[in-house]
Amino acid sequence: xxxxxxxxxxxxxxxxxxxxxxxxxxxxxxxxxxxxxxxxxxxxxxxxxxxxxxxxxxxxxxxxxxxxxxxxxxxxxxxxxxxxxxxxxxxxxxxxxxxxxxxxxxxxxxxxxxxxxxxxxxxxxxxxxxxxxxxxxxxxxxxxxxxxxxxxxxxxxxxxxxxxxxxxxxxxx
Numbered sequence: 001x002x003x004x005x006x007x008x009x010x011x012x013x014x015x016x017x018x019x020x021x022x023x024x025x026x027x028x029x030x031x032x033x034x035x036x037x038x039x040x041x042x043x044x045x046x047x048x049x050x051x052x053x054x055x056x057x058x059x060x061x062x063x064x065x066x067x068x069x070x071x072x073x074x075x076x077x078x079x080x081x082x083x084x085x086x087x088x089x090x091x092x093x094x095x096x097x098x099x100x101x102x103x104x105x106x107x108x109x110x111x112x113x114x115x116x117x118x119x120x121x122x123x124x125x126x127x128x129x130x131x132x133x134x135x136x137x138x139x140x141x142x143x144x145x146x147x148x149x150x151x152x153x154x155x156x157x158x159x160x161x162x163x164x165x166x167x168x169x170x171x172x173x
Contacts, residue, residue, distance in 0.1 A: 014082050017044065021081050024054040027073040031058040034072075037151060039122035063157045106138045111169040113162065115150030142169070 014022075021029060033042075035058055044050070060066065114121045114130065121127060135141050145165060147154060155162045 014080060015085070016046065017085060018081050020044075020050040024050050026076050027069050028054040028057055030069050030072045030076065031060060031064075034064055034069075034153060035059075035061050037117050039117055039119055041119055041123065061157070063153075063159075107140055109140045109142050109169075109173070110138050111143045111145065111165065112138075112141065113145045113147065113154060113165055115147050115152065115154045115157070117149065117151040118154075119152060121146070142172070 032054055036042075044053075060069070112130065112134065121130065130144060131146075134144070147158060147161065150157050
């Protein structure tokens, strides 16, 4: 989402984007975000008609049920989207608050697992960093696993494979 579209960082009050989300079916919004396979960052320009995007229900992937969507939609209907959006509103602040840990290495053994369709994996420079530069920050990085055909919710999309990776990693100790 473009930063200029979510400007009220210092407020917990809903902004423009929340108003636009409120005009749409929450279940359709949740379905669209959870089942997306678009590896580009989500950008929702101000002039975009959200109702047109989130109008029709989306065919859910096998790992995501209507019951799941109803659960998440019910929670977002209670709380709104402000909390989640505030994470993105505060990205610069998060960097400032964690500045004291810049350069500190993670020294415990690590197995890093990511989906090849995850938006964060496809941000400019992320693949190169994960497959090369991460080792400098995490010197005890044992393995990087890039799962094919998997997006951001890998523990839901491929639970058996994720569990096997975790068990395999733990057994090495």
